[in-house]
Amino acid sequence: MSKIPVFDIGDTLSPSKEFSRKVFREELERQGVENPPKYPYEGFNEMSVESIQEWFERDDIDADAEVAVEKYKEAKKERLKELEMFEMLRKIGKEIETPGIISDNKVAAKKFYKDMFEEENVEIEGFVVSEEIGVKKPEKGIFQEFLNRRSLSGENCVYFGNNIPRDSACENVGMQFVLVKQFEVFGDNWNGRQVSKLNFENVREEVTR
Structure with missing residues (x-):
């Protein structure tokens, strides 16, 4: 599964x-x-x-x-179109599971992305940004808020991020962390799961491991 x-x-x-x-x-x-x-x-x-x-x-x-x-x-x-991210997210939703988002970001950014995803027929279930709940990564509350909204346990999720100290904190609620190295990476000495590029095949491999 x-x-x-x-x-x-x-x-x-x-x-x-x-x-x-x-x-x-x-x-x-x-x-x-x-x-x-x-x-x-x-x-x-x-x-x-x-x-x-x-x-x-x-x-x-x-x-x-x-x-x-x-x-x-x-x-x-x-830029998102050039990177085929909309296409990737649509395919994930169709062939794997509806994706979610957890971000240290502003409500204004969330509105921008939600509107853009709607225009591109991308379905996102569970979109949590730090400004709306007053908690930032690596505090586990931001990850737990996502799980609560989706009625999931952490063991059911794989989190893809680029900030090792902040994003790997998802493991504190039972999620698995995968480091995405495609753009800028923060932190070092990560010996766990990682992908060099974010695409459908790499995501599918990580969520079905």
């Missing part, structure tokens, strides 16, 4: 920090900003116009935050 595949978002389903910095740099240059400063990924929310406007005001950037955020969202969707 297959287990439920559950995914992190940033640098697991798609590249995150360096991708964001590249998109904002190119957009600011397009808007006429010379030598734009590097997007401070850890301090702001690229899905929120208000947050990006705060960054612009802090660093005295003369640009349209609303346009920049929309350009970022468009670029993110196109």
Whole structure:
């Protein structure tokens, strides 16, 4: 019997920090900003116009935050298409089990992804982000919240993530952790299960082991 595949978002389903910095740099240059400063990924929310406007005001950037955020969202969707992630998730839902998501992320990001998944006919059951429950990985509460929403035990799930110290904490609720090395990896010395690329065949192999 297959287990439920559950995914992190940033640098697991798609590249995150360096991708964001590249998109904002190119957009600011397009808007006429010379030598734009590097997007401070850890301090702001690229899905929120208000947050990006705060960054612009802090660093005295003369640009349209609303346009920049929309350009970022468009670029993110196109990158996910290029990586065939929508296709992978649809196939997982059809041939394995409906996937879930657990992410240290904002509610605004969850809305963006949910709307995008709906447009792409991707079904997700159980989508937990840290901002909505006030608990971040590696605290086990965020993993337990997902299990509660799906009425599952941890032994029924395999969690795919890229942050070894944070994501491997899923094992504290009985989930199995698989390190995804396709994009940026945080932490080291992981000798457990891992995949070099996230695709349907690799996911299927890990959830049926």
